[in-house]
């Protein structure tokens with residue numbers, strides 16, 4: 001069972017701690033995505049699992065065995081990098097077979113395996129080319145193929161699609177997800193792109209500044225974010241936030257508007273500063289509603305529309321309307337909101353007030 005467990009894993013570079021104690025378990029066969037803003041420590045964490053980076057404290061456990069002192073080459077993992085890291089002087093075939101030759105696999109087996117994997121990744125017509133004669137997408141396929149031929153227990157991907165254009169990225173995203181379904185291996189995938197995380201992952205680990213903010217299934221993170229950071233990071237366009245407090249079963253905005261939250265079930269203290277989170281899809285232009293905005297811009301995309309505006313207390317809000325909107329720039333409009341979709345957080349700690 002190629003499960004991966006991190007137990008209070010830490011990393012310091014000199015006196016700076018960049019991974020501040022992370023505990024999580026990736027189960028056998030799971031596709032886990034590490035996501036977070038630039039510099040949060042995603043790549044460092046992946047490199048610590050791979051063995052390319054020493055850990056400062058804690059344990060990395062693969063298949064029940066602590067591997068802290070086991071060199072990268074002996075951990076049974078294969079890593080795919082953003083930079084492809086192909087050998088420029090070798091053909092695609094040689095790039096694919098190099099690792100197997102080093103492992104002294106029989107020549108006929110190498111040939112068969114290389115060709116099988118090339119076919120699976122649709123690079124079989126390119127076997128005699130060199131990397132410089134390939135497109136970015138083709139190079140990334142070769143890099144993935146090189147990992148696949150080695151039949152590792154676990155695949156580690158470090159932002160593998162960042163160098164590709166948007167359309168190719170979507171295509172490759174589907175291919176990697178397909179590869180995971182076909183092979184069934186445990187995979188860990190690093191990205192800063194929350195859409196990539198949402199669409200590919202069985203489980204997402206959201207990281208910020210060296211800490212794990214939340215770990216769970218994509219829709220659990222979307223539906224029940226544990227804190228303001230995850231609420232704002234997962235979901236596109238971003239969740240709207242309003243500052244205020246709770247009083248008598250209602251949320252009061254700083255400048256007086258009142259949003260009734262019947263039977264909301266959130267726990268809160270009297271006078272506590274509270275942030276209300278509401279996704280753009282849960283706000284709608286209405287004849288009558290608890291919020292009013294002045295519209296600062298409108299985007300008509302044909303099948304959907306985005307309305308941007310500011311509230312009376314100068315908070316910017318984004319509204320997503322399905323279809324084409326009649327709302328125009330400069331109007332003052334009322335918004336209704338789906339109170340079932342409201343999130344409440346303690347403003348100071350950022351923690352959810354959900355019981």
Ligand SMILES: Nc1ncnc2c1ncn2[C@@H]1O[C@H](COP(=O)(O)OP(=O)(O)OP(=O)(O)O)[C@@H](O)[C@H]1O
Pocket residue numbers: 013018036037038039040041042043044045192
């Ligand atoms: N060799 C190193 N020496 C000193 N600091 C480092 C080293 N490698 C990484 N760091 C620091 O550790 C932190 C985490 O870096 P890391 O590359 O893991 O972030 P990341 O989340 O992968 O970011 P990005 O998405 O920008 O690649 C950063 O502040 C970075 O500057």
